Amino acid sequence: MVDVYSPQAIWGRELRHYRQAVGLTQAQLAQKVHFSESLISGIETGQLPASPEFAQCCDEVLSTGGALQRLLDWRKGQVFPSWFGKWRDKEQVATALRTYQPLLIPGLLQTEAYARTVLRGNVEAVAARLDRRGILTREDPQPPIFRCVIDEAVLYRPIGTAEVMREQLDHLVAVVGPRLSVQVVPHGMHSGLLGGFVIATLEGGSDVLYAETAVRGITTSDVEDVAAAIERFEAIRTEALPLTMSPRTDQEDGGGEMDLNTARWRKSSFSGDNGGDCVEVAEVDGGPEHKSGRLIAVRDSKDPNGPALFFTPEEWKAFLLGVHAGEFEPTP
Structure with missing residues (x-):
């Protein structure tokens, strides 16, 4: 339902006033300003906003002296649509x-x-x-x-x-x-x-x-x-x-930030010794939301202050089984 006291609705009623004052129907005004009759109807009832171009055309056809364009100034103080x-x-x-x-x-x-x-x-x-x-x-x-x-x-x-x-x-x-x-x-x-x-x-x-x-x-x-x-x-x-x-920095139910610096990190057996990717894993407190009470944290050992991923023990086990099965090997 349209708010009849909104600036947009008030502007529409002013358009109707000027149109009726010169004896034009909506269809006749549509022909003169080259905008659709349905648009004019929507604007006059406050359902649709008027563009500056539309206001200018109506001012010229209805000889309002630029009143309709000036009445659009209310938009200048409107931060949101x-x-x-x-x-x-x-x-x-x-x-x-x-x-x-x-x-x-x-x-x-x-x-x-x-x-x-x-x-x-x-x-x-x-x-x-x-x-x-x-x-x-x-x-x-x-x-x-x-x-x-x-x-x-x-x-x-x-x-x-x-x-x-x-x-x-x-x-x-x-x-x-x-x-x-x-x-x-x-x-x-x-x-x-x-x-x-x-x-x-x-x-x-x-x-x-x-x-x-x-x-x-x-x-x-x-x-x-x-x-x-x-x-x-x-x-x-x-x-x-x-x-x-997903993005996470704390224990959802605990509200405190996870202190990963005190966790006991160990290098994953899947990390290489040739300067390649180095993955570290650690068990951390997952809070009461997890049945096991534990989570597996995974991070890049070369960037200990960088982001870490968290898995439940079940998810981590499934991931390791997938690695063993070659599910994550790059395709040629």
């Missing part, structure tokens, strides 16, 4: 957020440099996006639980320079914690190829969906749409790598 404002309001009060993104790092997790590249240097838009991130670090009320799933391609898509990507990926790992998780869906066919979306859970348990399209985002609380999105999110999440193989 009109269709995004409704979602931002929901996002700000959400108690939980679930998102799947196939193309870019989710906006709430973007660094300033990454966001600047995506938004093509729009200073106001970048500042607004960074301001949205405040919900993840607020103290009262507590931050929403944030569950993110991203396509693996997002990690390899070069947005800006190599330094921009390095900073963004480091940030992605650093923000993971008990209330924020990031999982990665491997390359290939999966349930998330139809597009990105976000589900906000509000106080009281109701859910709202934000779905992206080629031209704008859509916010809806339609029960069937929301249910379909939740079902799709869970399907995508089951196809994603486990949390132990």
Whole structure:
């Protein structure tokens, strides 16, 4: 339902006023300005935004003295597109957020440099996006639980320079914690190829969906749409790598950062002695979420301060069996 008091709807009523004042129907105005009748109808009812070109044509045909173009000045003070404002309001009060993104790092997790590249240097838009991130670090009320799933391609898509990507990926790992998780869906066919979306859970348990399209985002609380999105999110999440193989810096339930420096590292028997790849493994406390209470950490011995991968003992055993069976040998 259109907000009849939104600036966009008020602008549409002004267009209708000037059109009727000169005795033109929507069809007649469409012929004179060379825009479709359906577009004019949508603009007059506040359902569609008017472009500056459209306003200029209408000013000339309706002899308004440039009034319609001047009335578009309200947009200059608008940081977010009109269709995004409704979602931002929901996002700000959400108690939980679930998102799947196939193309870019989710906006709430973007660094300033990454966001600047995506938004093509729009200073106001970048500042607004960074301001949205405040919900993840607020103290009262507590931050929403944030569950993110991203396509693996997002990690390899070069947005800006190599330094921009390095900073963004480091940030992605650093923000993971008990209330924020990031999982990665491997390359290939999966349930998330139809597009990105976000589900906000509000106080009281109701859910709202934000779905992206080629031209704008859509916010809806339609029960069937929301249910379909939740079902799709869970399907995508089951196809994603486990949390132990996705970006992670701490124990999900423990909340403290893993101290890998005190772990007893040993060189894997699959590392070469000829200066090639050197892999180290260590057993670390996996927290109460794991039945065994242990995880296997794997890192490059030449870069002890670099990232580490984590496997459950079962996953590590399966990996070693695969190595023994030659499943990971390079193809000629």
